[in-house]
Amino acid sequence: MAARLSVNVNKVATLRNARGGDVPSLIGAVRTIVAAGAPGITVHPRADERHIRAADARAIAAELAPLRDRVEFNIEGDPRPDLLAMVEELRPHQCTLVPVRPGEITSQAGWPPDTSRAELGAIVGHLQALGVRVSLFVDADFAAVRWAAEVGAQRIELYTEPYAQAHAAGRGEAAIARFAAAAELAYELGLGVNAGHDLDLDNLPLFSHLPHLDEVSIGHALISHALFVGLDRAVRDYLGCLLQ
Numbered sequence: 392m393a394a395r396l397s398v399n400v401n402k403v404a405t406l407r408n409a410r411g412g413d414v415p416s417l418i419g420a421v422r423t424i425v426a427a428g429a430p431g432i433t434v435h436p437r438a439d440e441r442h443i444r445a446a447d448a449r450a451i452a453a454e455l456a457p458l459r460d461r462v463e464f465n466i467e468g469d470p471r472p473d474l475l476a477m478v479e480e481l482r483p484h485q486c487t488l489v490p491v492r493p494g495e496i497t498s499q500a501g502w503p504p505d506t507s508r509a510e511l512g513a514i515v516g517h518l519q520a521l522g523v524r525v526s527l528f529v530d531a532d533f534a535a536v537r538w539a540a541e542v543g544a545q546r547i548e549l550y551t552e553p554y555a556q557a558h559a560a561g562r563g564e565a566a567i568a569r570f571a572a573a574a575e576l577a578y579e580l581g582l583g584v585n586a587g588h589d590l591d592l593d594n595l596p597l598f599s600h601l602p603h604l605d606e607v608s609i610g611h612a613l614i615s616h617a618l619f620v621g622l623d624r625a626v627r628d629y630l631g632c633l634l635q
């Protein structure tokens with residue numbers, strides 16, 4: 392079965408915030424993405440609210456509530472108090488916990504496997520008790536996958552930038568072996584497998600065949616593609632890519 396596509400709408404908010412006001416409409420974008428057939432919406436609200444704001448997450452949750460059975464809402468972020476409060480309030484299908492490095496422009500790495508199991512495990516358990524599936528953002532590394540299982544997550548999200556860079560340099564086939572091995576280990580340990588960061592229409596056809604791949608979250612390249620072909624067509628192009 393094809394992996395599910397969760398469209399990350401951060402970049403729609405980035406464009407809107409460049410001028411203030413509500414153009415382009417984030418909710419309008421979510422409606423178009425869902426109407427085009429995407430079964431998931433992802434946001435990654437940053438502490439500085441440089442793109443997605445708390446009010447956006449609330450508005451998207453309200454928009455998706457009637458579609459809960461077919462469209463998943465995924466909130467990504469570092470486990471800071473206001474992010475956890477947002478997840479507690481909105482109860483998305485999934486919360487992807489992602490480490491943040493001070494000053495980063497975007498995510499740079501998965502959780503280091505020496506991160507305290509007890510500390511993060513308590514947060515993971517709390518979110519799961521609220522009915523939220525928890526995924527942990529990790530590098531394609533055996534120690535990190537084992538760590539995620541020990542922390543009690545239900546899924547991992549493999550950080551795919553190293554794959555994307557290798558693919559752009561003509562080394563995609565070689566790079567994907569490490570990701571496939573990590574996905575196999577995750578599956579053996581009972582974890583679901585998500586993936587994301589810098590996936591695009593060039594590198595996704597190969598990556599979409601990763602074993603046990605449940606979901607890909609894609610934002611930057613998809614929204615950029617939409618500038619040229621329109622948002623409806625961009626979503627359909629990515630959905631088609633996942634079916635190949």
Ligand SMILES: CC(=O)[C@@H](O)[C@H](O)COP(=O)(O)O
Pocket residue numbers: 399401402435437467489496497498528587588610
């Ligand atoms: C975790 C991940 O890989 C993406 O969510 C990425 O970090 C998006 O965040 P930005 O849109 O702020 O770059």
Ligand SMILES: NCC(=O)COP(=O)(O)O
Pocket residue numbers: 399433435467548586587588589590608609610611612
């Ligand atoms: N989790 C990855 C994500 O949501 C989107 O990452 P990108 O496609 O914007 O690099």
